[in-house]
Amino acid sequence: MVEKLFGHWKLQQNENFNEYMKANNVNVALRAVGKSITSYEEIKRDGDHWTIHITSTFKNQKIEFQLGQPFTEHTLDGRDMTSTFSIEGDKLVCIQEPINKSDIPSRFEREVLDDGRMLLTCISIPKNVVAKRYFVAHTP
Numbered sequence: 001m002v003e004k005l006f007g008h009w010k011l012q013q014n015e016n017f018n019e020y021m022k023a024n025n026v027n028v029a030l031r032a033v034g035k036s037i038t039s040y041e042e043i044k045r046d047g048d049h050w051t052i053h054i055t056s057t058f059k060n061q062k063i064e065f066q067l068g069q070p071f072t073e074h075t076l077d078g079r080d081m082t083s084t085f086s087i088e089g090d091k092l093v094c095i096q097e098p099i100n101k102s103d104i105p106s107r108f109e110r111e112v113l114d115d116g117r118m119l120l121t122c123i124s125i126p127k128n129v130v131a132k133r134y135f136v137a138h139t140p
Contacts, residue, residue, distance in 0.1 A: 002092050004112035009135035011039040012117065020131035023124035024104045026077045033058050034077070041118075041135060043092075043110070050085065072099070079103050 014035060021031045042053040052063040059076050065085050073083040073096065081096040081103065094108040107123040118135040 001090055002087055004090070005043045005092055005110055005118060006045065007043065008138045008140050009041045009043070009118050010138035011133060012136045013134040015132040015134075016129070017122070017131040017133060020122050020124055020129050021077070023127045023129035024077070024106065025102070030077050039133075040138060040140075041120075042140075081106075 018031055018035050021034055026034065037056045037058045039054065039056040042051075042055075044051050048066050050065050050067070054061040054063070054076065056076075061074075061076050063073060063083075065071055065083070067085055067087060070082050070084045073081050075081060075096075080099045082099060083094055083096050085092060085094045087093070088109075090111050092110040096106045096108070098105055104127075105125040107125060109121040109123075110118060111121075112118050116137060118137075120133040120135065122131040122133065123129070
């Protein structure tokens with residue numbers, strides 16, 4: 001049930017995130033920032049309209065989408081991607097396809113684990129580099 005994803009989340013732990021960013025050609029300076037910041041996500045839905053607010057001590061992003069409808073997303077690391085969200089079982093899945101041929105496609109899976117944490121799995125598709133980001137429920 002993806003409804004478990006709705007609410008506010010605070011990043012608790014990263015696994016292999018630097019290697020994931022490296023596989024996506026993120027520069028050294030942005031990788032250093034990316035692995036050291038505190039990140040928050042708010043996930044909500046109003047009818048068919050979904051919103052993910054990503055806030056951090058570095059940058060903020062608001063992603064608005066409808067399931068199955070591709071849209072252009074400007075990522076936090078500065079890339080423009082064609083993103084499409086879908087639901088696969090209990091997971092909210094996003095596929096990012098590059099607009100610029102030098103960028104790397106990715107897959108993101110958000111799910112709530114049995115222990116109540118949200119897991120964001122980030123996959124750099126061509127190299128199959130996987131990072132896991134664990135979030136805990138948060139009251140802003």
